[in-house]
Amino acid sequence: MRARHFLLAFAFTLAAKTGFAQAVEANVTQGTRSPIPIAITTLTGAGDATANGASISSVVAADLERSGLFRPIAQAAFIEQISNGDATPRFPDWRQINAQAVMTGTVTSIGGDRVRVTFRLWDALGETQIAGKEFNTYSRNWRRIAHLIADEIYKRMTGELGYFDTRIVYVAESGIQTKRVKRLAIMDQDGENHKYLTDGQQLVLTPRFSPNTQQILYMSYANNAPRVFLRDLQTGREESLGKFNGMSFAPRFNHDGSRMLMSIAQGGQTSIYEMDLRSRSMKRLTNSPGIDTSPSYSPDGRRIVFNSDRGGSQQLYVMDSSGGSVQRISFGSGNYATPVWSPRGDKIAFTKMSGGAFYIGIMNPDGSGERLLTQSWLVEGPSWAPNGRVIVFNRGAPGGSTRLYSVDITGFNLRELVTPGDASDPAWSPLLQM
């Protein structure tokens, strides 16, 4: 009997192979750029007062919708009401409302202020489960769990790393233009859990996240002397790394936090230096007349992009991490500034000034494929989300207000990040550690 089944299966496979050898061929080269319709169901189970199914599901849906790549279907349209988050859904009901994917799950209180959260992601058309995970954590971490679930769904459906379990640090601005108060502030990428980190007594600039996400580096001016501060986000402890006269931007870390790049003005020229954080030794990387500034490492640490006016106008250059093989990569008119290498390694974001307008753009590391994503009276200071797909920047208006915006590298999905007041100098953290 088994042999007979095997022979039948073999015969069908052979027939199919023979058939496909003479198959009609279709070449599909166009499609639609539309968000993926997805159904995010409420997690079933009791949970507790804070970590409950509805709140977790709503954060997941909001994250996915904000990415611009998903369109969560309104729960009022659901035909099947999920009562058991572990059970297989009735796929025809979900296809009926055009859902391509369905998320179900459970949340259960396991005592001692801890909860167990599970989720399953289903392909409604293929009728199969394609992702799932279980989290055990304290109830107060429910928001992070929701972001982690959104990251898993995002990764499974797009192939990209997620970016929802991250934070953004920025400079919160208030007061009149002539007496501006600038404070360091931090929030989740969706604007929740907002906190001020400094009191506004000193001017603060250009915050950066360290690769381990628990520390931020920023510039502070006291008595007109620029100092670099390192602040531990968990303990709140802050230490000064010293005075760096001639520095106008905070340094940038490399991928493992062992080195950092800075630009220092001395003797009429501004050059790029690298500091080894273990030995504290400094190495000069550029030595040209003019201003070399805003350096940024490639993700593998082997190359550095920076902007320089050595050619007569402010343009972008790439060099080896040793300072050699300097090559210009931007050739447009206008000025290029604040280059930042994508964590994905395939793009460099920059600010461009041309014809009286400002732009945020991206290009390939060899300078090809330049695309301008957004334009305004003032936009500057791009920072990458850890998946190299989304850029946050600040946008100023003629009246003086300045707000944070994000945009996808396709140029779609331009959105304001809601902050309590004016905001500038954003920096996006890596994915938070578990």
Add this chain to the structure above:
Amino acid sequence: MFFEQRSLKLSAGLHIGLLLIAAFGLPALLPDAPEIQPTVITVDILPIAERSNVRPSDKPIQKAQKAPSKTPPKPVPPKPKPAAPKPQPKPPEPVEEEKPFDPNEGAEPQKPKPPKEVKPKTEPKQETDEFDKLLNDLEKTAEKSEKEAKDQTTQEENRTQSNAPFDETLPLALSEQDALNSAFIPCWSPPAGAKDAANLIVVVLAQYTPDGRLIDAKLDPKQQGRYNSDSFFRAAADSALRATRMPNCNPLKNLPASLYPKLKYTKINFDPRVMAQ
């Protein structure tokens, strides 16, 4: 007894009569339902021919965002395209807030405009009448857009559903191949913005019944290894497989009758290179 039977029959008859009056008479007392004016949409049902001959639209179905050249873009707002005076169906405009910013639109020479035809110059008229001036402007716009429409077919970025140049001396038509290629457009979302998107070509092997219903669709076995190891490719492959299963594309509709028997074994190449640009 006889009297009771007679009363019964009379009562039954009267009740039946009342019911009939109510059924047929009462609706006549209701006001007439308003006539619903049907929305008239002009469509062209293209016959199948050996060679496609499709009139190009003002915009391609999905305009690929073209990377600007190294010449600097001018910071001008996007120019509206000249509207044809004749009421011809246009492809839907994207929603304004979803439109990606493209400072090159209208500024970069994406469509090298042909040299203007040198027509016998008419004497410049005295535009005494505003209406005459408007008519003249509209005529010039119509001529210009017709001329541009002819030349746009050969431009890469203006390809619509067919790669064949449009010949207005021939009737409109669509080849079997172009009809099949177009069948999956409304269902496929290519991996825009993905890293190295141009190399995410997915091959799906599908089997269909004679009436166009999908029996099975699976990834080409030669790509299975990449599916297991490359998350970007896996997402692209899943998207392609979903496209074959979506209700709009299963069963396959509006294909030439002669094509359906050939679909028993179909190889579908989902190639995002054009849209990834």
